[in-house]
Amino acid sequence: MSGESTTMLRLLLDEHIDPAVAGGLERVYPGCVVIPLARWQDRAYLGASDGEVLAAALNAGFTFVTYDQSTIVPLLRNWIGTGKPHPGVLFVPRGKFPQGPRSVGNLIRALRDVLERFENESLINRVLYLER
Numbered sequence: 001m002s003g004e005s006t007t008m009l010r011l012l013l014d015e016h017i018d019p020a021v022a023g024g025l026e027r028v029y030p031g032c033v034v035i036p037l038a039r040w041q042d043r044a045y046l047g048a049s050d051g052e053v054l055a056a057a058l059n060a061g062f063t064f065v066t067y068d069q070s071t072i073v074p075l076l077r078n079w080i081g082t083g084k085p086h087p088g089v090l091f092v093p094r095g096k097f098p099q100g101p102r103s104v105g106n107l108i109r110a111l112r113d114v115l116e117r118f119e120n121e122s123l124i125n126r127v128l129y130l131e132r
Contacts, residue, residue, distance in 0.1 A: 009115055009123065012057045013037060014066035015046060017092065018101060024108040029115050035062070050075050058087035063123045065090045065111065067099060076127065088123030090114060096132045106132055 010033040013022060019036040026032060037045055037053070045053050050071050057064045064087050066072055072089060079086050090111070097103040097110070110130040 008032060008120065009118055010060075010062045011035070011090070011111065011115075012040060012053075012060075012062035012064050012087075014053075014064065014068060016067050016099060017065060017107070018099075018104050020101070020104050021107050021111070024104060025111050025115075028108060029112050032115055034111070054079075054086055054089075058085060058124070061087075063088040063090060065092065067092045067094055067097075080125070085125055088126045089128075090123075091127065091129045093129055097130065 008031065011025075013019070013034065013036045015037045017036065019038060022034040022036050022039075025034045041056070045056055048056075050068070054064060054072075054075070064072075066089065069091055072091075076086055076089065078084075092107065092110075097107050107130070110132060114128065114130065
């Protein structure tokens with residue numbers, strides 16, 4: 001890890017992901033930028049539509065991390081079909097990472113692995129599913 005890269009992935013965590021993930025990830029991967037939606041842009045995007053959140057994440061240079069496959073996947077299909085770019089999405093499979101504090105450590109490790117693997121790459125227009 002270079003730690004000084006200006007192109008390091010920046011992660012925006014959906015509101016359903018425990019904010020402890022951000023702090024834990026910053027401890028195990030110093031220099032990363034991980035922000036829970038509840039602490040981003042003065043909470044302006046809490047309760048916003050998925051499209052608004054994804055567009056804002058793209059404009060701000062963040063990859064979006066979410067459990068929400070039921071509404072995000074169809075939205076991404078639509079955007080991809082029309083040529084509209086998206087910020088890149090990391091899906092958190094509920095079967096591998098159940099919501100709640102018991103999955104925080106596993107989620108931190110999985111996101112650290114993504115940061116290491118794609119350290120200086122953009123995930124714009126890419127979709128990945130986290131592995132445990």
